[in-house]
Amino acid sequence: MKKSVAIRDAYGDALVQLGKNNRKVVVLDADVSHATRTNKFAQEFPDRFFNFGVAEQNMMGVAAGLAIEGWIPFVNTFSFLACLRAGDQLRTSIAYPKLNVKIAAHHGGLSNFSDGVTHQSIFDLALVRSIPNMTVIVVADAYETKKAVQAIAEWKGPVFLRLSKAEVPLIFDEDHEFIIGKGNLLKEGTDITIVCTGVMVSRSMEAAERLEKQGINSRVIEIHTLKPIDKDIILNAAKETKAIVTVEEHSIYGGLGGAVAELLSREHPVPLEIVGIQDTFAESARSYDELLDKYALGISDIVEAVNRAVQRKNHFN
Amino acid sequence: MSTHSLQLINQLQKRAKEFRKKIIEMIYIAQSGHPGGSLSAIDIITVLYFHHMRIDPSNPLWEDRDRFILSKGHSVPALYVVLAELGYFPEKELYSLRNINSILQGHPDMRKTPGVEMSTGSLGHGLSVGVGIAISGKLKKKDFYVYVLLGDGELDEGSVWEAAISANKYSLDNLIAICDFNKVQLDGPVDEIMPLNPLRQKWEAFGWNTIEIDGHNILEIANALDFAKEKRKGPTIIIAHTIKGKGVSYMEGKFQWHGGAPNQKQYELALKELEGEK
Numbered sequence: 001m002k003k004s005v006a007i008r009d010a011y012g013d014a015l016v017q018l019g020k021n022n023r024k025v026v027v028l029d030a031d032v033s034h035a036t037r038t039n040k041f042a043q044e045f046p047d048r049f050f051n052f053g054v055a056e057q058n059m060m061g062v063a064a065g066l067a068i069e070g071w072i073p074f075v076n077t078f079s080f081l082a083c084l085r086a087g088d089q090l091r092t093s094i095a096y097p098k099l100n101v102k103i104a105a106h107h108g109g110l111s112n113f114s115d116g117v118t119h120q121s122i123f124d125l126a127l128v129r130s131i132p133n134m135t136v137i138v139v140a141d142a143y144e145t146k147k148a149v150q151a152i153a154e155w156k157g158p159v160f161l162r163l164s165k166a167e168v169p170l171i172f173d174e175d176h177e178f179i180i181g182k183g184n185l186l187k188e189g190t191d192i193t194i195v196c197t198g199v200m201v202s203r204s205m206e207a208a209e210r211l212e213k214q215g216i217n218s219r220v221i222e223i224h225t226l227k228p229i230d231k232d233i234i235l236n237a238a239k240e241t242k243a244i245v246t247v248e249e250h251s252i253y254g255g256l257g258g259a260v261a262e263l264l265s266r267e268h269p270v271p272l273e274i275v276g277i278q279d280t281f282a283e284s285a286r287s288y289d290e291l292l293d294k295y296a297l298g299i300s301d302i303v304e305a306v307n308r309a310v311q312r313k314n315h316f317n
Numbered sequence: 318m319s320t321h322s323l324q325l326i327n328q329l330q331k332r333a334k335e336f337r338k339k340i341i342e343m344i345y346i347a348q349s350g351h352p353g354g355s356l357s358a359i360d361i362i363t364v365l366y367f368h369h370m371r372i373d374p375s376n377p378l379w380e381d382r383d384r385f386i387l388s389k390g391h392s393v394p395a396l397y398v399v400l401a402e403l404g405y406f407p408e409k410e411l412y413s414l415r416n417i418n419s420i421l422q423g424h425p426d427m428r429k430t431p432g433v434e435m436s437t438g439s440l441g442h443g444l445s446v447g448v449g450i451a452i453s454g455k456l457k458k459k460d461f462y463v464y465v466l467l468g469d470g471e472l473d474e475g476s477v478w479e480a481a482i483s484a485n486k487y488s489l490d491n492l493i494a495i496c497d498f499n500k501v502q503l504d505g506p507v508d509e510i511m512p513l514n515p516l517r518q519k520w521e522a523f524g525w526n527t528i529e530i531d532g533h534n535i536l537e538i539a540n541a542l543d544f545a546k547e548k549r550k551g552p553t554i555i556i557a558h559t560i561k562g563k564g565v566s567y568m569e570g571k572f573q574w575h576g577g578a579p580n581q582k583q584y585e586l587a588l589k590e591l592e593g594e595k
């Protein structure tokens with residue numbers, strides 16, 4: 001088993017590093033700085049840290065004001081609050097005028113397994129992906145988190161960065177090349193392609209290993225930028241492997257699966273299976289893995305989806 | 318003016334003491350939850366359910382019942398212990414808190430837990446829902462009351478104040494809010510994170526009747542609830558001065574105990590202290 005590191009810890013450290021290198025970075029939080037780990041930045045740069053209390057809408061609007069003045073605000077709250085509670089501010093005051101605000105959307109997916117439904121964010125990607133001008137990024141491990149924080153600070157325009165509360169096995173290393181809009185080939189394969197994102201990348205890799213034993217050679221592609229999505233890497237995979245399975249810690253509607261379906265249906269239709277949460281709210285659990293397994297995100301769910309897609313592909317040929 | 322007997326007060330105090338122990342036990346077993354705000358609110362919830370509210374646990378959806386909305390949903394262990402004692406669900410369920418398939422979610426779920434009136438957990442929603450139910454009470458000419466428990470940190474949310482002006486507009490004298498004013502939110506002291514003072518004047522300016530009490534004094538809580546129900550115009554808020562983590566010395570006043578479970582040593586110490594508490 002690979003070493004696991006909490007994505008939020010990596011984020012907190014990366015933000016401090018960024019604060020040292022870039023004096024225009026300001027950090028906003030809404031009474032969750034201990035959960036988001038922005039408390040590290042707050043300690044290091046008290047003059048560039050602002051806590052607005054439990055008031056996400058106000059915080060989002062304030063970020064717009066700061067961006068107009070040339071600062072680079074990193075807004076921090078839980079993902080569901082960023083896109084639902086403060087969603088109108090996000091749309092009207094940030095996305096519409098293309099302001100340079102970075103939204104750090106914490107505790108994505110089911111990673112807040114114990115607090116339950118109200119604190120889980122399982123349709124955030126569908127919401128923000130459909131807002132014009134938004135760049136949407138989902139990180140898969142601690143190294144990628146570090147690279148992403150750096151990259152989005154340099155990127156012009158609003159970015160939604162989906163983070164996680166979870167400790168996630170390391171996939172990449174210090175040399176990981178992170179380019180916004182570019183997918184990563186994690187494993188070569190010819191029978192099918194698993195396109196995955198975020199916390200589900202490690203489970204997808206495990207599924208791919210299991211599939212090898214079954215005689216199915218799957219390609220694995222990690223997509224960290226859901227928008228703008230890397231069309232080339234996905235279309236090539238569709239052409240070469242002729243079937244695709246997407247895997248995400250999100251509703252089956254409107255996330256990575258939706259993005260890939262939109263692309264394939266337009267440009268190169270092939271059998272596609274979407275692994276994700278089935279249009280349902282989840283619940284509280286005492287263990288993260290247990291919750292992922294119950295809500296259709298188990299390794300066996302990926303394996304089964306791959307088998308279905310391969311069958312459909314063979315049926316077509 | 319008090320009509321509350323010493324006997325009643327003692328009995329409620331005893332209950333609250335037992336509830337505090339159970340809250341700690343539940344959170345210890347689940348290894349997650351929010352002890353601070355549960356312990357600051359338990360005296361208030363105890364007086365509401367065991368003395369004040371008109372309820373029938375054998376008929377949770379009785380039309381004429383008083384309604385209680387826990388807007389600061391993270392303090393739900395304090396509600397669960399009370400509902401279990403009243404028989405809304407079996408006591409043993411308490412120890413399934415936050416477990417997969419449990420009827421006791423990490424935050425209140427009105428579809429899973431008998432007696433829970435509203436699903437909450439995202440702060441700043443409960444008072445609006447309370448306004449809706451109170452308006453319905455008026456429309457249906459019912460005489461039930463609606464109680465909404467708010468956190469002080471929760472008052473940062475603008476939606477609370479949107480609800481507040483609407484309650485005044487519709488003269489909702491059947492709506493009683495209680496603020497668990499424990500002076501600590503998630504990240505630290507309210508005075509540092511987002512100052513609220515002068516809190517009472519804010520509510521008065523919004524047209525509410527106000528009363529300030531010691532939220533751990535059973536008699537004061539009972540009297541304040543009576544005060545709120547004496548015929549007066551419009552909604553009332555009880556600003557209850559409380560201590561976050563009340564009853565467990567190492568938790569008291571500490572934002573570090575907003576959320577989080579005690580380890581075994583801390584658990585045993587907490588139970589010992591609560592046992593000794595008067």
Ligand SMILES: Cc1ncc(C[n+]2csc(CCOP(=O)(O)OP(=O)(O)O)c2C)c(N)n1
Pocket residue numbers: 030031032054081085351353354355357389391392438439440441467468469470471472497499501502503561575
């Ligand atoms: C809208 C929203 N924002 C943030 C949170 C995370 N959160 C949970 S409790 C809390 C602090 C609440 O403080 P307070 O209302 O004073 O609660 P208490 O001290 O009574 O426990 C925060 C920020 C949330 N649940 N909902």
